[in-house]
Amino acid sequence: MRPYSVERGGSRCYDPTEMSECRSLYVHVPFCRSKCAYCDFNSYARQEHLIPAYVDALLREATLWAESRAVGRVETLYFGGGTPSLLPIAETRRLLDGLRQRFDVATGAEVTMEANPESVDAGRLHTLRRMGVNRLSLGVQSFDDAELRFLGRIHDAERAEEAYRAARSAGFASVSIDLIFGLPGQMVAQWRRSLEKAVALGPDHLSLYALTLEEDTPLARRVAAGECAEPDPDVQAEMYTLSSERLAQASCEQYEISNWAKPGHRCRHNLAYWHSEPYLGLGAGAHSYLNGYRLANERAPGRYIELVAAGRGARPWGPTTAPHVESVEQPDAEREMSDAVILGLRLTEGVSMAALGHRFGVDLGERYGREIDELEALGLLESVDGWIRLTEHGRRLGNEAFQRFLP
Ligand code: SF4
Numbered sequence: 257m258r259p260y261s262v263e264r265g266g267s268r269c270y271d272p273t274e275m276s277e278c279r280s281l282y283v284h285v286p287f288c289r290s291k292c293a294y295c296d297f298n299s300y301a302r303q304e305h306l307i308p309a310y311v312d313a314l315l316r317e318a319t320l321w322a323e324s325r326a327v328g329r330v331e332t333l334y335f336g337g338g339t340p341s342l343l344p345i346a347e348t349r350r351l352l353d354g355l356r357q358r359f360d361v362a363t364g365a366e367v368t369m370e371a372n373p374e375s376v377d378a379g380r381l382h383t384l385r386r387m388g389v390n391r392l393s394l395g396v397q398s399f400d401d402a403e404l405r406f407l408g409r410i411h412d413a414e415r416a417e418e419a420y421r422a423a424r425s426a427g428f429a430s431v432s433i434d435l436i437f438g439l440p441g442q443m444v445a446q447w448r449r450s451l452e453k454a455v456a457l458g459p460d461h462l463s464l465y466a467l468t469l470e471e472d473t474p475l476a477r478r479v480a481a482g483e484c485a486e487p488d489p490d491v492q493a494e495m496y497t498l499s500s501e502r503l504a505q506a507s508c509e510q511y512e513i514s515n516w517a518k519p520g521h522r523c524r525h526n527l528a529y530w531h532s533e534p535y536l537g538l539g540a541g542a543h544s545y546l547n548g549y550r551l552a553n554e555r556a557p558g559r560y561i562e563l564v565a566a567g568r569g570a571r572p573w574g575p576t577t578a579p580h581v582e583s584v585e586q587p588d589a590e591r592e593m594s595d596a597v598i599l600g601l602r603l604t605e606g607v608s609m610a611a612l613g614h615r616f617g618v619d620l621g622e623r624y625g626r627e628i629d630e631l632e633a634l635g636l637l638e639s640v641d642g643w644i645r646l647t648e649h650g651r652r653l654g655n656e657a658f659q660r661f662l663p
Pocket residue numbers: 287288290291292295296297299337338339372395
């Protein structure tokens with residue numbers, strides 16, 4: 257039975273003892289050496305002086321949750337950012353050891369760290385590997401130096417290749433590469449060259465993202481000022497199709513709209529999101545999804561540190577929610593079901609109508625019959641053996657399909 261609802265700072269609370277099915281832990285590290293031109297993530301340059309206090313705050317927040325019994329055995333631990341690989345090794349060790357003391361991290365847990373090429377070298381990677389990080393996600397973005405400069409990245413293509421090779425030498429058996437395609441003015445041939453360089457390195461996993469213009473970023477301002485063109489969606493679609501075909505030849509299976517993996521290398525942590533499983537997020541701006549509640553932390557690192565310290569002895573639940581938790585929402589069942597369908601449709605395998613229907617006590621075929629028929633008629637969706645999934649065409653127009661499932 258679902259516990260009663262929470263109001264931020266109000267008097268109602270939920271019972272965390274009902275939340276022990278959470279197996280995924282996300283830790284947000286919001287520091288970057290400099291801010292990229294296109295980035296609207298919760299990340300900050302020139303704030304590294306906050307790192308020791310930030311790690312203290314993360315561990316304090318972890319203590320609150322560990323005491324709440326909200327988290328079961330941790331099967332996936334993901335350090336995202338920002339640039340988690342920017343943390344000094346001593347702080348990374350303190351953080352990892354502290355998390356292991358507070359949570360039951362499974363022996364075979366997937367432990368991912370996002371890293372930028374300029375922030376890792378052979379020594380650091382060996383140490384991270386020895387500390388139990390077993391999956392590295394490298395933010396390469398492009399293997400073209402001019403494109404990297406345009407994006408405001410501070411590494412070059414050679415440094416990216418070095419970082420990849422150093423990760424392999426350090427013993428990382430699972431390495432992912434992130435690339436961005438569809439830059440203003442980028443030709444399909446240029447994208448193909450970056451993709452080919454990535455394929456030649458032989459990563460176990462690739463995440464490919466079409467460049468989007470985010471408000472209030474230097475790149476959006478340059479486009480608004482007419483200094484460069486907008487990304488062209490038709491060219492991006494062509495690049496996406498090319499990527500799907502090329503990666504299939506390279507034995508990388510597409511398992512999500514933006515993600516490809518060799519067998520056995522799908523990102524288990526991100527699969528938990530797409531399967532709408534619970535997760536706990538620690539850190540500035542981190543989100544959690546626990547027992548049907550969505551929580552979001554204060555975004556600014558300095559303020560987050562202050563609020564976690566001010567809430568010493570508080571609980572992440574209770575008559576008053578801990579002050580670093582900025583919002584707590586309980587989506588209604590309709591919204592939760594819609595979120596689960598939309599997230600599940602991101603996966604190539606799609607959504608099992610029976611499993612999701614059982615979870616929500618609803619006949620999904622009846623509930624979404626009209627939407628499914630319309631999307632099938634448009635060639636965006638297909639129903640196969642009780643599953644619904646996006647077609648190849650649908651994967652290129654995901655948002656058009658998703659909005660039909662909004663409540
Ligand atoms: S490194 Fe990543 S998080 Fe940091 S500014 Fe660049 S894109 Fe944003």
